Amino acid sequence: MKNVSFLIFALALAVFASCGGNSKKQQVENFEQNDSLQKIISQKDNEINDMMETFNQIQEGLREINEAENRVNIVKDGEGANKRRQIVENIQFIQSTMKQNRALIEKLRQQMRESSVKGDQLRKSIDDLVKQLDEKDQELRKLHAELDAKDIHIAELDKTVNSLNDNVSSLQTESSKKTETINAQDKQLNTAWYVFGTKKELKDQRIIDGSRVLESNYNKNYFTKIDIRIEKEIKLYSKSAKILTMHPSSSYTLQRDANKMYVLRISNPQLFWSTSKYLVIQVK
Incomplete structure (x- = not known):
């Protein structure tokens, strides 16, 4: 009887130990899963934060472009000795900011391609940003036309025209020299x-x-x-x-x-x- 009682006691200990071991193993597995999940969540958070930072930079650029356009519209209809300089400075700022925004949009697209976060809504937002920049391009061209009509020529445009004229002149000179060479050879x-x-x-x-x-x-x-x-x-x-x-x-x-x-x-x-x-x- 004593031996039987001892055997039952030993079996009980074994079952208890087994249950205790399984419980610890489960806890370890749960911990590892939670840790992996936290890493994934942290990675996605970082990616989202990076993309949102770029997105906000683009939005800020568009806001600054709007402000600069408003300043140009106010100045071009006004008077003052500094009128031309203010217009030129603001338009140069608009062109520079638009160029930066296009670079940021390309950066945002690259971030999306490399990110584990996939969202149609974000893609739609990027497309909307591109559309806004295209509209700004049209507005800028319209503004240039209005300024030309008021005989307010932007230095960059004058420089571009002069550069084109120089290129045409250079091409004509080069063509003339080639013609002379061909004629001499002929x-x-x-x-x-x-x-x-x-x-x-x-x-x-x-x-x-x-x-x-x-x-x-x-x-x-x-x-x-x-x-x-x-x-x-x-x-x-x-x-x-x-x-x-x-x-x-x-x-x-x-x-x-x-x-x-x-x-x-x-x-x-x-x-x-x-x-x-x-x-x-x-x-x-």
Whole structure:
């Protein structure tokens, strides 16, 4: 009987210990879950706070833009020596703030992409901000037009126009230089030189040397320069003529005029001058 009582007591202790162990394990698991949940909540809070801070900065920017627009509207219809300066300062402020706001909106979108917080309402709010900025762009353009009508030119606009004029002028100058270069190259490509003379004259100028033509240090100044697009006929003033340089025979003819003097007529200038830009003719 004593042994039975001891066994029951031991079993009771085991059951109690088991229950106590399970209870502690459950407490640990609950603690870990709560800790993870707190971390998630804290992360989401931080993300939301960051996004709300950016959102508030954008809203503040829009408020400042509205105030600056109101100041411009008041000044542009008023009088005063500082009128132009005040308008310029406020419009420059508006343009700068709008640029900052667009950068902040892009930052807010990036925060949303990287955030675990997903909300259609926040996306809608961002779209509304973009719409407001677009409306401000239109208002600013309208304001510029009104100021122009009142002959109040903003320095930045004048600077932009001057810059455009400078660019146009630079482009015109560059285009003019390119045209000059092309014309010079074109003229060079269409320039040729010719000479005709007796055998003795050509020898004296070292244009011919025995049977060789244009191979010595000849006198280039003895040649006549022509534009091959224009000069297609060369009068030789001789009843005897022989072409010493190589030119395609199909590109020219040697014909006599009324006085029986030879005239070189070039029918295909491009082909004629393709082999040599120098023409040497021996006459008597």
